Amino acid sequence: MSEDIICRRLTGRTAVVTGAGSGIGLASARRLASEGANVVCADVDEVRGKAAAEETGGIFVHTDVTDPEQVEALFRTAYETYGSVDVAFNNAGISPPDDDSILETGLEAWKRVQEVNLTSVYLCCKAAIPYMREQGRGSVINTASFVARMGAATSQISYTASKGGVLALSRELGVQFAREGIRVNALCPGPVNTPLLRELFAKDPERAARRLVHIPLGRFAEAEEIAAAVAFLASDDSSFVNATDFLVDGGISGAYVTPL
Ligand SMILES: NC(=O)c1ccc[n+]([C@@H]2O[C@H](COP(=O)([O-])OP(=O)(O)OC[C@H]3O[C@@H](n4cnc5c(N)ncnc54)[C@H](O)[C@@H]3O)[C@@H](O)[C@H]2O)c1
Numbered sequence: 001m002s003e004d005i006i007c008r009r010l011t012g013r014t015a016v017v018t019g020a021g022s023g024i025g026l027a028s029a030r031r032l033a034s035e036g037a038n039v040v041c042a043d044v045d046e047v048r049g050k051a052a053a054e055e056t057g058g059i060f061v062h063t064d065v066t067d068p069e070q071v072e073a074l075f076r077t078a079y080e081t082y083g084s085v086d087v088a089f090n091n092a093g094i095s096p097p098d099d100d101s102i103l104e105t106g107l108e109a110w111k112r113v114q115e116v117n118l119t120s121v122y123l124c125c126k127a128a129i130p131y132m133r134e135q136g137r138g139s140v141i142n143t144a145s146f147v148a149r150m151g152a153a154t155s156q157i158s159y160t161a162s163k164g165g166v167l168a169l170s171r172e173l174g175v176q177f178a179r180e181g182i183r184v185n186a187l188c189p190g191p192v193n194t195p196l197l198r199e200l201f202a203k204d205p206e207r208a209a210r211r212l213v214h215i216p217l218g219r220f221a222e223a224e225e226i227a228a229a230v231a232f233l234a235s236d237d238s239s240f241v242n243a244t245d246f247l248v249d250g251g252i253s254g255a256y257v258t259p260l
Pocket residue numbers: 018019020021022023024025042043044045048063064065066091092093094095116143144145146188189190191192193194
């Protein structure tokens with residue numbers, strides 16, 4: 001973020017970030033903290049989660065987002081520590097290699113991905129919204145993906161279905177709680193330049209090219225570009241953005257023919 005656009009839209013607000021130890025979650029924890037929020041970093045990875053909390057001046061709560069009691073304890077800790085739960089960025093997710101074509105993917109992999117990517121969002125919303133109702137204010141941001149909106153021949157069937165579930169769940173909650181001052185949006189990132197993605201595509205340039213050709217901007221997103229959208233959705237600047245699939249995909253979902 002360049003010096004002249006630094007803003008402090010979240011001073012005094014408390015933001016819970018799941019999956020804060022890495023990637024989009026980490027970049028978002030940094031950005032939310034830089035805008036003045038108290039950041040509560042949740043992750044199953046103790047080392048990375050603690051490092052995120054230290055760096056952002058927040059707290060770490062060890063949380064497996066598939067466990068109802070741990071999720072309740074996460075939001076309770078946020079409330080007891082800082083006095084409010086203003087932002088819930090329900091972001092933790094997985095895309096394991098055994099989730100593939102429907103022809104290959106077994107029931108165990110299907111269920112595991114549904115638990116971590118979709119049931120976790122249900123649990124986090126269920127735990128966060130009562131605090132927000134009491135305050136009469138809150139912004140919930142659930143991480144989905146552009147693949148919830150588009151079909152891929154390079155399938156990860158449970159991942160895609162889980163993210164479609166996140167879209168429908170977010171839309172419904174955004175409508176249900178709108179008049180109580182609570183906005184709920186799904187964030188749909190395009191592919192992000194992560195170490196995992198870089199490694200995968202370094203090994204297989206053909207696979208990388210097959211994807212890049214669909215992106216009008218001609219590159220993957222940086223995690224900081226997704227974090228900027230998270231900060232917008234968290235802040236009052238997005239006060240009329242609700243119950244939407246908020247796409248940050250470089251134009252992928254709008255493209256038919258891309259530039260050479
Ligand atoms: N990276 C992309 O290209 C991309 C694109 C679209 C959507 N997304 C979505 O964005 C979100 C974040 O992705 P990322 O690329 O930053 O991933 P990442 O792997 O870099 O980070 C995910 C974090 O979630 C944590 N986590 C995993 N399971 C957990 C659990 N059960 N409980 C608590 N924490 C858990 C991990 O420890 C990790 O720190 C995911 O929901 C992902 O599906 C990613």
